[in-house]
Amino acid sequence: MDWLKFFRGEKKTSAQTAKERLMLAVAYQRSGQANGPSYLPRLREELLGVVRKYIQVPDDAVQFSVQREDGLEVLELNITLPDQ
Amino acid sequence: MAKIIVVTSGKGGVGKTTTSASFATGLAMRGHKTAVIDFDVGLRNLDLIMGVERRVVFDFVNVINGEATLKQALIKDKQFDKLHILAASQTRDKDALTQEGVERVLNELAQDFDYIVCDSPAGIEKGAFMAMYFADEALVVTNPEVSSVRDSDRVLGILSSKARRAERGEDKVKEHLVLTRYNPTRVSKGEMLSVDDVKEILAIPLLGVIPESPSVLTCSNSGVPVIREEGTDAGAGYRDLVGRFLGEDLPHRFITEQKKSLFSKLFGAP
Ligand SMILES: Nc1ncnc2c1ncn2[C@@H]1O[C@H](COP(=O)(O)OP(=O)(O)O)[C@@H](O)[C@H]1O
Ligand SMILES: [Mg+2]
Numbered sequence: 001m002d003w004l005k006f007f008r009g010e011k012k013t014s015a016q017t018a019k020e021r022l023m024l025a026v027a028y029q030r031s032g033q034a035n036g037p038s039y040l041p042r043l044r045e046e047l048l049g050v051v052r053k054y055i056q057v058p059d060d061a062v063q064f065s066v067q068r069e070d071g072l073e074v075l076e077l078n079i080t081l082p083d084q
Numbered sequence: 085m086a087k088i089i090v091v092t093s094g095k096g097g098v099g100k101t102t103t104s105a106s107f108a109t110g111l112a113m114r115g116h117k118t119a120v121i122d123f124d125v126g127l128r129n130l131d132l133i134m135g136v137e138r139r140v141v142f143d144f145v146n147v148i149n150g151e152a153t154l155k156q157a158l159i160k161d162k163q164f165d166k167l168h169i170l171a172a173s174q175t176r177d178k179d180a181l182t183q184e185g186v187e188r189v190l191n192e193l194a195q196d197f198d199y200i201v202c203d204s205p206a207g208i209e210k211g212a213f214m215a216m217y218f219a220d221e222a223l224v225v226t227n228p229e230v231s232s233v234r235d236s237d238r239v240l241g242i243l244s245s246k247a248r249r250a251e252r253g254e255d256k257v258k259e260h261l262v263l264t265r266y267n268p269t270r271v272s273k274g275e276m277l278s279v280d281d282v283k284e285i286l287a288i289p290l291l292g293v294i295p296e297s298p299s300v301l302t303c304s305n306s307g308v309p310v311i312r313e314e315g316t317d318a319g320a321g322y323r324d325l326v327g328r329f330l331g332e333d334l335p336h337r338f339i340t341e342q343k344k345s346l347f348s349k350l351f352g353a354p
Contacts, residue, residue, distance in 0.1 A: 015281065026285055026286075
């Protein structure tokens with residue numbers, strides 16, 4: 001962030017907007033959710049439902065990533081529990 | 085052993101064929117025996133850009149099907165005898181490119197060429213995949229524009245997980261960023277993503293920046309790869325790019341706005 005511009009109240013350039021949008025789009029693509037199996041979004045929803053039977057968690061508590069390791073496709077699943 | 089280089093992008097119309105033609109010509113100009121193959125089955129294009137369309141007798145699919153020998157199908161460039169072109173078929177059969185067939189042709193080419201350049205079709209379907217699968221290195225052609233950059237990132241993901249090198253657990257495909265249709269004036273106005281923006285997002289080394297240039301169209305009108313045209317900025321960009329690919333340490337040009345001379349400032353000449 002260009003603080004000088006910020007304090008002067010200048011608007012973002014359209015190239016900056018493009019860059020910020022791309023960073024997010026690319027991060028999603030790289031997380032593997034985009035090119036993983038098509039059942040991933042449903043699996044995620046159902047898992048979220050199961051977790052919520054026991055504990056209240058926000059929507060982004062269940063995260064996936066699909067990675068390749070030594071020629072094997074690995075599905076990594078993270079469930080973040082809220083602080084007690 | 086030949087090096088196989090795919091020219092890829094995901095998105096169509098970004099400059100893959102323009103880049104393939106100039107890159108292959110540049111390697112041959114520098115004395116390397118080079119074959120360039122058009123993988124765009126159904127939409128043959130490279131022959132026109134290289135000015136050999138009237139000499140196409142047999143094509144890539146004919147060779148795969150055993151209807152012609154590789155020797156019969158390869159078109160030798162009139163200007164540079166180290167340069168050979170293999171045209172795409174115009175068949176509408178989507179399955180004409182088989183993995184075994186492509187592999188056989190590449191293996192045969194590898195016996196007496198230094199470089200094999202594969203001009204990929206757009207998309208991530210069969211033809212694009214076949215062009216990518218056997219690659220040792222990749223030129224990822226990208227325009228400074230959101231959909232092109234995202235598609236390039238997608239292609240990078242496929243290269244690193246699905247290419248033969250990945251499947252065999254070998255060193256990964258060596259990736260090079262080729263940023264084309266770059267307009268430094270618009271970048272300085274904040275209207276276009278800069279080289280640094282694209283480098284940061286894609287996180288691969290930059291091989292070259294090719295400016296947006298009217299000479300690309302006029303060269304394609306006459307079937308001359310722009311790299312052969314002295315005195316054009318795009319041609320100079322491609323000559324630098326080839327030099328860097330061959331290991332030369334050349335500074336990047338065409339990244340900043342050309343400073344106007346005092347004369348042109350005063351008199352408004354271009
Ligand atoms: N550096 C450039 N400056 C101006 N026009 C360009 C440049 N590179 C490519 N083009 C134009 O963009 C269009 C698409 O180029 P092409 O190489 O056929 O792309 P692709 O093979 O990726 O579909 C063509 O009309 C070509 O003349
Ligand atoms: Mg093309």
